Amino acid sequence: MDNNPDYSAPPLPTSSADTPETDVAREAAGRSRRAFIVGGLAALAGVGGWRWLLTRPADEGTPWPFRRVLDANGRLSQAYFRETRLAPTFPKSMATSRQNGNIGLKESFVTADWRMRVQAYAPAGAPARVQEFTLADIKALPRVDMTTELKCIEGWSIKVNWVGARFSDFLEKYPLATANGREARYVSVVTPDKAYYVGLDLSNAVHPQTLLCYEMNGQPLTSPHGAPLRLVIPLKYGIKHLKRIGTIAFVDERPADFWAEQGYDWDSGH
Numbered sequence: 001m002d003n004n005p006d007y008s009a010p011p012l013p014t015s016s017a018d019t020p021e022t023d024v025a026r027e028a029a030g031r032s033r034r035a036f037i038v039g040g041l042a043a044l045a046g047v048g049g050w051r052w053l054l055t056r057p058a059d060e061g062t063p064w065p066f067r068r069v070l071d072a073n074g075r076l077s078q079a080y081f082r083e084t085r086l087a088p089t090f091p092k093s094m095a096t097s098r099q100n101g102n103i104g105l106k107e108s109f110v111t112a113d114w115r116m117r118v119q120a121y122a123p124a125g126a127p128a129r130v131q132e133f134t135l136a137d138i139k140a141l142p143r144v145d146m147t148t149e150l151k152c153i154e155g156w157s158i159k160v161n162w163v164g165a166r167f168s169d170f171l172e173k174y175p176l177a178t179a180n181g182r183e184a185r186y187v188s189v190v191t192p193d194k195a196y197y198v199g200l201d202l203s204n205a206v207h208p209q210t211l212l213c214y215e216m217n218g219q220p221l222t223s224p225h226g227a228p229l230r231l232v233i234p235l236k237y238g239i240k241h242l243k244r245i246g247t248i249a250f251v252d253e254r255p256a257d258f259w260a261e262q263g264y265d266w267d268s269g270h
């Protein structure tokens, strides 16, 4: 358990295989041969990500060639998040459960002592500020009930009924992602023991179906499913649905991400 008041920062950003921003900019401008090669490689690396697009109806938005450009720029799923794309929802009667992954859940844990520790965005060396929240604080936010698909990157998927607060409602009430007229680019979410951690673009975190979730299939979350509070983000694979939130931090550097470090796509949208 990690309820002591000394907040220690989540793991440092990790390097990733993604095209650096500078290359993306050059590629977009079409200015150099190197940029062209980078673009070609990005397109090849993106092939797996095309599966989703291939199954979309043609009328869903941007035509193919333009999508290709977005993909090469590494901004495809973010673009979809910014648009109003919603994950499909299902009748609650279709909900089932299956447990997978227990990294960060191994310590014995007293839910009553739990606090969510949130490190506010602190651009340009502004002093770090940490605010603590109880489960009651989260439950006081508007209650959202939805049944969506949980897709594990290992290849299975189930429908699950989730109840929780929208991440965006949390930020509306507690504007911890903005400071000095600026907005953090990324969110880091880490288990209390820091063993499991995910990074998200802030734009994805504020999607209307991204929840701070405390009930699953009509019951309070159980420990193996991430009690007392977990992340639910249906437009991304299960790996991003971090169970048992300990700390959240709003930052400008791409945060560390457990499975991205093992070679999985950092964005992991589907």
Ligand SMILES: Nc1nc2c(c(=O)[nH]1)N[C@H]1C(S)=C(S)[C@@H](COP(=O)(O)O)O[C@H]1N2
Pocket: 097, 098, 099, 100, 101, 102, 103, 104, 105, 150, 151, 152, 153, 191, 196, 224, 225, 238, 239, 240, 241, 242, 243, 244
């Ligand atoms: N803390 C933590 N959260 C986690 C994991 C984990 O190992 N540890 N596994 C992830 C994976 S791979 C999946 S598919 C989902 C599964 O959620 P469930 O066990 O509630 O079905 O949790 C995700 N969240």
Ligand SMILES: [Mo]
Pocket: 100, 101, 151, 152, 153, 154, 238, 239
């Ligand atoms: Mo998973």
